[in-house]
Amino acid sequence: MKNRKAIVPSLLILAILIFSVSLIAMDVSAAPHAQGFVTATPGPDGRILYTVVEGDNCGQVALLHGITVQRLRDLNSRLDQDCTLTVGQQLVVGLVSNEPTPGPVPTLPSPTPTPTPVSGTTEVCVLLFDDANGDALRQETEFGIEGGAVSLTNLNGSYSQQQNTLSSYDPDTLEPDRTCFPDVPQGDYNISMAIPDNYNPTMVVSYKLTVKAGDRASVDFGAQAKTVTAGEPVDESGGGRSPILGIFGFLLLLAGAGLGYYAWRSSLPKSKLKGSPLDKK
Template sequence: MKLRPVVIISIFLVALLFLGTSLPAQAAPAPQGVQFATSTPLPDGRIFYAVQAGDSCIRIALLNAITVEQLRQLNTKLNADCSNLIPGDILLIGTGGPSAVSATPGPSPTPLPPTATPTPFTGTTEICVLLFNDINGDGLRQLTEPVIVGGAISVTETNGKYSKTLTTAINSDPTAYQGLCFADVPEGNYNISAAIPDNYNPTMALANVIDVKAGDRAFVDFGAQSKDATVSQPDNTNPGGGASPVLGLIGGLLLLGGIGLGWYALRLRKPQSKLKQSGLLKR
């Protein structure tokens, strides 16, 4: 009889084991995680988040991998404790690069025809010098004042890169520039000087220093006046116009008349003097 409780317990345990193995195993439902939509950048790169029910600033910051301070800086309307969050509000949570737009393949561009290679610039300039006959001596070249023939023009670069001298002559084309032009002159600082023929006097300085750049064209003028040139002076001795010769003629006649009267008076006095000397003249 002492073994009866043990047998009963053993039978109970075996029954439980049998029932456990006979029932189909049921898998426990997997815990559902919190679902939230991942924000997609707009074409301009801005990223927005729609506030959900139960959101707080901390939760929104954690979901979008930013700090609460950054969230407040991007959304200045939020108060200190984020108590003014309303479901449906749109918050700016970041700024990224513009979203890539897939380009629609279009027609391939038409190849352009080959263009001619431009000629490289030589980096030279041109200096033109005119030695003119300054007829009126004013130091300015007038259109009617011609070039002086037989003069010499010298163009020299101060560092010795260029030096040339030409003799002045009359251009056969009266409409063309009458001076001398020095072409293909390298840019730099130049001494320009002129030598004039012996029968001329300079009316302006015959040397000049100029600085020329590549592509420029410089013009320099030098003037000289012929020693044979005379400048007419106004005649102030004839204020009366055509009456001056008549007055001169009358003056000459009066002068001759005066001389004649003087000579006649002198002749009249000579006989009287002789009578006084001979004592024949009565007192």
């Protein structure tokens, strides 16, 4: 009897110990899911990763990291429709920016403006172009005319130069070469253009210009080739009239003749015997 009484308390104590160990084991296994919101260290690319363990599902992982299941799906596009997870699978549970927080921008001192040195001379370029359509505006297909003479003269008489115009052009840009006067002192100038004999000017042939040091001026003059040379006979006999007018006049004459014949027949007296029985004899 005494041994039985000693065994019962021993069994009770043993049962309590086993139950206590089971509770401790349950707490240890449930510890990863009872931590609440987990703050993980992002990787070099700014992604926060979580490794799936046994018993995880999308709802638990989302709740553990404080995001929604839809956000978890957005961050992990490879999840299937049922959101199936496998042990050891890495999930992206957050994204952070690794850019450093910009600090205060230092205030730089205002730069001291440096005056640009200005040359004491300028350049004046002149073009005499073939104004084929006579509109006094240079088109892309209207190039320079050779043989003209352009003069550049200062109004106070301190400078006077003359050069010939050019018909050459740049083969790469198709821009005509201009006649340029380099190292021209600043001041007021008059530009005069002498047109070749076989051309007529389409613009004024004299132009006043004020230039300042460091500038580059460009002036265009237009001329059109003479279409009728001196001494060429001009046909004033009307040979240029259209033959359609002659045909139309002939048709009017025929119509008039037809109307005259119709009027003549209408004026003749009709026979009184027409339709009578005597007319059949």
